[in-house]
Amino acid sequence: MELEFLGTGAGAPSRSRNVSSVALKLLNERNEIWLFDVGEATQQQILATTIKPRKISKIFITHLHGDHIFGLPGLLSSRSFQGGQTPLELYGPQGIKKFVQTALNLSDSHLGYQINYHEIKNPGVIFEDQTFKVTCGKLDHRIVSYGYRIEEKPHPGELLVDQLQQYQIPNGPLWGQLKRGESIQLADGTVLNGQDFIGPAQPGRTITIIGDTRYTAESVKLALKADVLVHESTLAGSEAKLAHQHFHSTSRQAAQVAQKAGVQQLLLTHISARYVGNKFYELLNDAREVFPQSYVVKDFDHFEIKFKRQELSS
Known part of the structure; x- marks a missing residue:
């Protein structure tokens, strides 16, 4: 199980950061890849990785702002061109189906596979099978925005x-x-x-991905005891008032969520373009004062999520 960040910027692309997208690579567990948000040029970012679009089986959209969805029609089309034939499950707020179908229809794009749309009306469990469960919770943003909790089911114990x-x-x-x-x-x-x-069952791993939001108790609930929390961190603590006005979080607020939830590791993303070069240390230092296991991620960073009996590594 591995996280790979395809875009870590906020609002618009910059020279150092593309806009939001993160891949959860479940190649050993399911031979699948799940995407969370598909900002503009996500498919271009994928070209610099080993990700194969045909392996993408599920896409989860946090909210309908452009920097989180403008790359979706192009990626869906390219998946078809590159041999993707299996159905794709698309989860997101109400309106995501209209957005995708309008873009595909107006561009006369035809896919070689079926999209199954899952527009979220009520927070709660939105997917569950024998190996994974995904729960969503409503956050506090200017438009409807969701956070996602991905829980792996326990692995059976090994034969002694x-x-x-x-x-x-x-x-x-x-x-x-x-x-x-x-x-x-x-x-x-x-x-x-x-x-x-048979030895004891191996606990599964939990990842929480928080979309754009102000600080909210729902984030703590979604992140409870997670191995990894991915949280938006648009601004530093000194800009708390501005962050609140624009319905975003500071790195310190994200760290407070991580601390209260008792997570193992906090990965900060959705970084404002004002934090270029070494300025990102302002975000990092703010977060680490509250939660030492905090990291400000960059495009193409990847993190392996190991079992709880082992250490997380990046």
Whole structure:
């Protein structure tokens, strides 16, 4: 499980940062990639990565401001050109379907796959299967904006092979039965219960991605005990009044969310173009005064999210 940032700027592209998009790479877990927001030129950013558009199976849009959606029609078209044939699930606020269909219809664009639209009417669980659950919560922005919590289900415990050695069971179908928790009978009549040879379940990982918002308790709820919190950080703490006026957060406010939620790591994105060069340290220092495990991300930064028994690395 890995996060790769395709755009980390706010409002408009700059020389150093493209506008918002982040990829959650689930290649080992599902052989899929999920995108969160698709700002202008996201597909151009993808060309500088190993991401294959046909692997993108789900797209989650936080809100309908242009710097989060203007790259969507182009990416959807390119996915079709580049061999994408499997259906794509598109989640977002009401109006995302009209935006996409209008852009595709007016440009006479025809896709070689189906888009399944999931316009969010009520916050809560919007996707769940045997391996993952995605929950959304409404934030505090000038227009409807959502945050997303992505929870991986626990992994089954590993087969305790060392404990099987005394029974001299060869690797094969019997191991498979024990791994499934079934009972087996050996040639000498000994019955082994598979549950006795399975280690504890491995807790899944949790990532929370917060779209544009003022500080709100809903962000804390969505981020509770997450391994990684990705939070917008448009301005530094000295600009708190301006951030509030424009329905955005400061890096210090994002750090307060991380601290209250008890997350492992805070990744700050959606950075104003005024913080060029070393000026980003103002954002970073503000955040680290509150939450030391804070990082200001750049375009193309990637972070591996390891299991809780291991350390996060970047």
